[in-house]
Amino acid sequence: xxxxxxxxxxxxxxxxxxxxxxxxxxxxxxxxxxxxxxxxxxxxxxxxxxxxxxxxxxxxxxxxxxxxxxxxxxxxxxxxxxxxxxxxxxxxxxxxxxxxxxxxxxxxxxxxxxxxxxxxxxxxxxxxxxxxxxxxxxxxxxxxxxxxxxxxxxxxxxxxxxxxxxxxxxxxxxxxxxxxxxxxxxxxxxxxxxxxxxxxxxxxxxxxxxxxxxxxxxxxxxxxxxxxxxxxxxxxxxxxxxxxxxxxxxxxxxxxxxxxxxxxxxxxxxxxxxxxxxxxxxxxxxxxxxxxxxxxxxxxxxxxxxxxxxxxxxxxxxxxxxxxxxxxxxxxxxxxxxxxxxxxxxxxxxxxxxxxxxxxxxxxxxxxxxxxxxxxxxxxxxxxxxxxxxxxxxxxxxxxxxxxxxxxxxxxxxxxxxxxxxxxxxxxxxxxxxxxxxxxxxxxxxxxxxxxxxxxxxxxxxxxxxxxxxxxxxxxxxxxxxxxxxxxxxxxxxxxxxxxxxxxxxxxxxxxxxxxxxxxxxxxxxxxxxxxxxxxxxxxxxxxxxxxxxxxxxxxxxxxxxxxxxxxxxxxxxxxxxxxxxxxxxxxxxxxxxxxxxxxxxxxxxxxxxxxxxxx
Numbered sequence: 001x002x003x004x005x006x007x008x009x010x011x012x013x014x015x016x017x018x019x020x021x022x023x024x025x026x027x028x029x030x031x032x033x034x035x036x037x038x039x040x041x042x043x044x045x046x047x048x049x050x051x052x053x054x055x056x057x058x059x060x061x062x063x064x065x066x067x068x069x070x071x072x073x074x075x076x077x078x079x080x081x082x083x084x085x086x087x088x089x090x091x092x093x094x095x096x097x098x099x100x101x102x103x104x105x106x107x108x109x110x111x112x113x114x115x116x117x118x119x120x121x122x123x124x125x126x127x128x129x130x131x132x133x134x135x136x137x138x139x140x141x142x143x144x145x146x147x148x149x150x151x152x153x154x155x156x157x158x159x160x161x162x163x164x165x166x167x168x169x170x171x172x173x174x175x176x177x178x179x180x181x182x183x184x185x186x187x188x189x190x191x192x193x194x195x196x197x198x199x200x201x202x203x204x205x206x207x208x209x210x211x212x213x214x215x216x217x218x219x220x221x222x223x224x225x226x227x228x229x230x231x232x233x234x235x236x237x238x239x240x241x242x243x244x245x246x247x248x249x250x251x252x253x254x255x256x257x258x259x260x261x262x263x264x265x266x267x268x269x270x271x272x273x274x275x276x277x278x279x280x281x282x283x284x285x286x287x288x289x290x291x292x293x294x295x296x297x298x299x300x301x302x303x304x305x306x307x308x309x310x311x312x313x314x315x316x317x318x319x320x321x322x323x324x325x326x327x328x329x330x331x332x333x334x335x336x337x338x339x340x341x342x343x344x345x346x347x348x349x350x351x352x353x354x355x356x357x358x359x360x361x362x363x364x365x366x367x368x369x370x371x372x373x374x375x376x377x378x379x380x381x382x383x384x385x386x387x388x389x390x391x392x393x394x395x396x397x398x399x400x401x402x403x404x405x406x407x408x409x410x411x412x413x414x415x416x417x418x419x420x421x422x423x424x425x426x427x428x429x430x431x432x433x434x435x436x437x438x439x440x441x442x443x444x445x446x447x448x449x450x451x452x453x454x455x456x457x458x459x460x461x462x463x464x465x466x467x468x469x470x471x472x473x474x475x476x477x478x479x480x481x482x483x484x485x486x487x488x489x490x491x492x493x494x495x496x497x498x499x500x501x502x503x504x505x506x507x508x509x510x511x512x513x514x515x516x517x518x519x520x521x522x523x524x525x526x527x528x529x530x531x532x533x534x535x536x537x538x539x540x541x542x543x544x545x546x547x548x549x550x551x552x553x554x555x556x557x558x559x560x561x562x563x564x565x566x567x568x569x570x571x572x573x574x575x576x577x578x579x580x581x582x583x584x585x586x587x588x589x590x591x592x593x594x595x596x597x598x599x600x601x602x603x604x605x606x607x608x609x610x611x612x613x614x615x616x
Contacts, residue, residue, distance in 0.1 A: 016157065017041055017124045019340070020516050022360060023261075023327050023349040024161040024202065025269060026495050027471065028478030029361050031057055034091055034158040037360055037509070039098035040116050043157040044360075045202055046091070048188040049166060049420055051080045053475040054087035060482050065094055075173045080184065084191025091158055092197055099155045107133065107146050116153060119513045126152055159200040159234065162188050163271075164208035165387070168422050168431065184420060185211045193218040193231065200258060204236040205271065207246050216253050223256075227314030232258035238265050238275050240286040244293065247322075251298040254305030257322050260294065261349065262287065264328030266538040267531060269352050269497040272381060272390035274542050276559065277566030280328065281532055281573055284343040287324050291344070294322050325349060329499045329531040333518030334586025338577075350516060352500040353523075359509040364480035366487065367494050368506065370396060376501045381542070384468045386421045386434040390542075391470070392495045399473040402491035407465045412444070413437030414469035421471050435467040468493065498538070502528040522585050530587045532574050533594035539567055540598045540605070547609045557613055564606050571595045 022037065022044035024030050031053065033044040048054075055072060062069035067090065072083045105113035120127035129149050136142040167185035172178055180186070185208060192201055193215075203211075215221050220231040233250065235257050237243040243260045250257060262283060265274040275283070299318075306313040326339050327349025339345045354360045355371055363371070370378075374394060382393035384403075406412055416422070416436035425431050427442045434440075447460045473493035479485035480492060502524040507515075515523040529537075543563055550556050578591035 016043060016154070017120055017126050018043070018156070018347075019121055019336075020348050020350050021045070021157075021159075021325075022354050023351045024204075025351050025355065025361060026474040026477075026493075028053060028475035029355060029363055029494065031475070031478050032061070032091070032362050032482075033354075033360055034156065035061065035094050035098070038095045038156040038158055039102050040112065040119055040509070041154060041156050042119070042360075042513075043159060045159040045161050046088075047161050047163075048084055048192065049163060050418065050471060050475050051083040051087075051188070051191070052418055053478070055083045056479060056484055057482065058083075058087045058090045060484055061090055061094060065097070067093065078182070078187070078190075080182075080187040081191040081194065084188055085194045088158070088160070088192065088195040088197055092195065095155055095158060099153075103150050103153055107149075115510070117149075119510060121517050122519075157199045158197055159202060160192050160197075161202040161204060162192075162211075163205045164203050164211055165205045166420055167208060167211065168419060170419060180210065181214075183211075186214050189214060189218075193220060198230050200232040200234045202234040202236055202261065205273070207242075207249065209249065212246075212250055212255070213253065215250075215255060221255055222311075223314055223317055225312075225314065227316035229256070229258065234259040234261055236261045236263055238263060238273055239278065239283050240290055243287075244297070247294060247298050248301065251301035252305065254302050254309065254311075256298065256302050256320075257294070259323040259325055259346075260287070262324070262326045262328075262345075263349075264531075264535055266381070266390075266542060267329035267497060267499070267535040268327065269392045270495045271385060271387065272392060274390070274539070275566075277539060277543070277563035277570065279532070279539065279567070279570030279574065280326075280535055281343075281577060282566075282570050284326065284339070284345070285573070288344045291321075291324055294324075323347065327351065329497055329534055331499050331502060331524055331528060331531060332522060332585040332587075333516060334583035335531050336516065336518075337583040338586060341583075342577075342580075348516075350512075352496040353503050353507075353512060353515075355494070355496055355500060356503050356505065357507050357509055357512050360512070362478040362481045363494070364477045364487065364492055367394075367397060367477050367492050370394060371494070371496060371500055372503075372505060374496075374501055376498060379496065379498045379501055381538070382466075383463070384466055385470055386467050387423070388434070392497055394494050394496055397493055398476070398487065398491040399468050399470075399493035402473075403466070403468045411437070412465040413440035413467075414472065416469070418471055433469075434464075435469045440464055440467070470495075498534065499531070518584060526585075526587065528587060529590040529594060532577065533587075533590045536567075536571060536574065536594055536598050539570075540601050543567065543602070544605050547605055550609070550612075552613060560609065564602065567602065568599070571599060 022033055024045035024047050027047045027049050030044055031046055037044055059069055072079055072086060076082060102112045102116055105111045117130040133145050162185055164185055167183045169178055169183045223229050233255060235246050237260055247257050264280045266272050303313045323346040325347040326345045330348055336348050339348055355363055378395045380393055381390050385391040414435050416433045422431040422433045424434055432439050443464045444461055447457055470493055473491050476490035477492040480487050480490055514520045574591050575595055578588045582588040
C-alpha cells in the first residue's frame with residue numbers, strides 16, 4: 001500500500017481528509033459541484049463570474065429542495081453581491097441537509113455513508129478507524145467507535161473563485177457611474193464575505209491591489225480569538241516570486257494566505273498564463289527550497305498589523321504554515337506521488353478528468369460526449385477569449401458551431417448582455433467586449449478600409465471573428481444539463497486541459513477517486529506521456545507561435561532568448577527527474593524521448609529565428 005506523508009498534512013488541515021480537491025472549471029461546470037461532492041467530504045470551487053447564472057441555478061435548486069425563493073432581478077440595488085450571497089447560502093443549506101442525512105445513515109449498509117468512507121484515502125486516520133470498525137463484532141465497543149467516526153465526518157469545503165482582472169464597473173439603472181465598491185470583483189467578494197460559508201476564496205489571474213485592500217473591511221478574513229479564520233485566502237500562482245509578492249502585499253494588511261495553489265502555465269484548462277519558458281518542475285523546486293520564506297517573511301508583517309490594530313495575534317497561529325498545492329495536467333497516481341513525495345506538495349488539484357464524472361460536474365450530455373471522444377488533436381490552445389489571453393479549447397462545441405454559423409450568415413459577434421469581459425475602448429468611450437457584435441462590426445469595417453493585401457485582410461478578419469462570448473457560453477452547459485435551457489438556444493463552450501485526451505469514458509465518482517489514490521486499475525493508458533513531458537511539448541509549441549508572430553523589437557528578441565534558455569534549463573531538470581525510479585503508473589520513460597525530440601524542434605525554431613534577427 002502506498003504511504004503518503006499524510007499525518008502532518010491532516011493535522012494541518014484538521015477536518016479535511018482527502019489529499020486532492022476539485023478546482024474551478026469554467027463558469028458553470030463546477031457551479032454545483034459542492035452540492036454533489038461536499039456531503040461526501042470532497043472540497044471543490046464555484047466560479048463567481050456570472051451572478052445571473054447563479055440566480056437561475058439558485059431558483060432551480062431552491063425548487064428542487066423545497067426552499068423558499070425570492071427573485072433578485074437584474075436591476076436590484078447591489079444585485080450582483082446579493083445574488084452571489086443568496087446562491088452561496090442555498091448551496092450551504094443544501095449541503096448541510098445532505099450532510100446530516102449522510103451522518104444519520106447506518107454503517108454496514110450500501111448507502112452514502114459507506115460511500116463517504118470508501119472514498120477516503122487508506123492513510124487517513126478516519127479511514128483506518130472505519131476499516132477497524134468493519135472488522136469488529138457487534139457490541140458497545142463497536143457502537144462507541146461508530147459514534148466517534150460519525151462525529152468526525154466533515155463536509156468538503158465549499159470554496160469560491162474570483163478572477164481578479166474581471167473587475168469592470170457597470171453604471172446604475174439610470175446610466176450613472178457607480179463607485180469603485182460596485183466593481184464586478186469587489187461585488188463578488190462582498191457577496192462571498194456576507195455569506196455564512198466557512199471556506200476558502202481562490203484569487204486567480206494575478207494581483208488586484210484595490211480588491212485585496214477591500215478585503216480588510218471584512219473581519220472573516222482575519223483570525224478570531226480562537227485562532228480560526230472563517231474565510232481563508234487561497235492564491236493561484238504560477239511561480240514563487242508571484243507568491244511572495246502577493247503574500248507580502250496581503251501580509252502588510254494582516255491578511256494571511258492559507259494556501260498557495262501552483263498551476264502549470266499551459267498544461268491546464270481555462271485561461272492560460274505561460275511563464276517565460278519556466279517549466280512547472282522548476283517552479284515546484286523553487287517552492288520546495290524556499291517555502292519557509294512564506295512564513296518567516298510574511299508572519300512578522302501579519303503580527304505587526306495585528307499589533308497596530310490593537311488585536312492579539314493568537315498564540316495557536318504562530319505554528320501555522322501555508323499549504324502549497326499543485327494542479328494542471330496531473331493524470332496518474334504515480335504523478336501524485338512524485339509531486340507530494342519529491343516536491344513536498346501538500347495537496348493536488350484534479351479538474352478536467354472530473355468533467356467525465358456526472359456525479360461531480362454539471363456538463364450537458366453532448367459536450368460530455370465530445371470530451372469522451374476527444375483526442376489530443378481536438379484539444380488546443382485557442383485565441384477565442386475576448387480577454388486576449390490564451391484559452392484551452394475543445395473543437396466542435398456548440399459555441400464553435402454557433403460562432404461559425406453567425407460569421408457565415410454575415411452577422412459575426414454576440415449580443416453582450418452581461419458585460420463581464422468588457423475592456424476595449426478602441427471605438428467607444430465606454431468599454432465593450434471584443435466578442436460583441438458592436439465591436440466586431442466596427443473592427444471589420446476598419447479592416448475593410450485598410451490599404452493592405454487581401455490575404456492580410458482575411459487574416460485580420462479571422463482574428464476578429466474567432467472571439468466568442470465565453471462568459472455566456474461557458475455557463476450554458478450547466479443550464480442545459482439541469483434542464484433550465486434548451487441546447488438549440490444556448491451554445492455551450494468548455495475549456496478542458498489537454499490531459500482529458502487520455503480519459504475516454506464517463507466514470508463514477510468512486511472510479512475517479514480510486515484512480516487518484518492508486519486503488520485498482522489505472523483509468524489511463526500506460527502510453528500516456530508524463531505530465532512533465534506534455535508540458536515541454538506545449539511550451540515548445542508556444543515558443544514556435546511567438547516566433548511566428550514576432551515583430552523583432554529589441555524587447556521581443558530579449559524575451560524570446562530568455563524563454564529559450566529557461567526552457568532548455570527546464571528540460572535538463574526534467575531529464576534528472578527521469579533518471580529516478582518511477583512510482584507505480586508514472587511514465588518517466590516518456591521524458592527522455594520527449595526532451596530529445598523537443599530539443600531538436602527548439603534548435604530548429606531558434607536557428608530560423610536568429611537568421612531573421614540578423615536580417616532585421
